[in-house]
Amino acid sequence: MSMLSLLLLIWGVSALGMAAIWAVSMRVNNVGYVDVAWAGLMAVAALLVGAFGEGAEVPRGLVALFGSLWGTRLCLHLLQRVLHESEDGRYQALRAAWNGSRGKFFLFFQAQALIVTLFALPFIAAASRHDNSFDIWMIAAIATWLLSVGGESLADHQLARFRADPGNRGKSCRAGLWSWSRHPNYFFEWLHWFSYLFLAIGSPTVWLALVGPVLMFAFLYRVSGIPWTEAQSLRTRGDDYRRYQQQVSAFFPWPPKRG
Structure with a gap:
C-alpha cells in the first residue's frame, strides 16, 4: 500500500475512533478519555503499518510489535486512571475556558486524530526499510525500545504508588x-521515538522518522505536556511544587539540587 493510502487509512480509522470516544466523553463528562483513545489508536496505527507497509518483513514486524505494545500499555495505564479518578484538572480548566462547548471539544478530539496520523510517519519510515539484516541499528532500536518503555512503565508505577497513599495528598x-x-514519564516517552529512527536507517524515507523525537519533544516541552501539567500542579500544590521546580530537572534526568 502506498504511503498516502496508508496515511488516509490511519486518519480515517482515527477520526472515527475519536468521534466515538468524543460521544462517550461528553456523556460521562470526562475529556480524559481523549488520551486513552490517542494511545490506543497509536497501537492500531502501528499494526496497520506493520500489515500494509512496503518494506521487508522484519522491520515491519518490529514496528507492529513495538508500536502496539507501547500503545496498548499506555492506553491501559491511562484508562485505569480515568476510570478511578475525576477528570484531569487540565481538562477541567479547558472546559471552563470553552464554557463546556461540545463543538470545540469535537474539533479537539479530531485534532488528536490528525496527530495520530502525523506520528504514524515514523512507523511508516521504519516499515519502509527493505533490509531484514540484524545490524547495529536494529540492535540499537531494540535496546532503546526496551529502555524507554521499561523506564516509562517504572515512572508510571512509582507515581501511581505515591498517589495511592492519602498521606501524600498535596505533595509532589x-x-x-x-x-x-x-x-520522567515524558522523558522516556520522548526517548521511545528514537527506536523507529534507528530502525529506519537504511530506509529511503528515514528522514520521516525524525518527526517522532522532534515533534514529541516540542509537544511535551513547549505545547501540551510540561506547560499544562505544571500549571495544574502549581494550582493544586502551590509552594511545594515551586520548591520541586527549583530542585529537580524539568525533563532530562539529573541529580537533584539539595537544600
Missing part, C-alpha cells in the same frame, strides 16, 4: 525517577 512525588526529573 519525589520517589525514584521522580527525584531526578519532574517528568
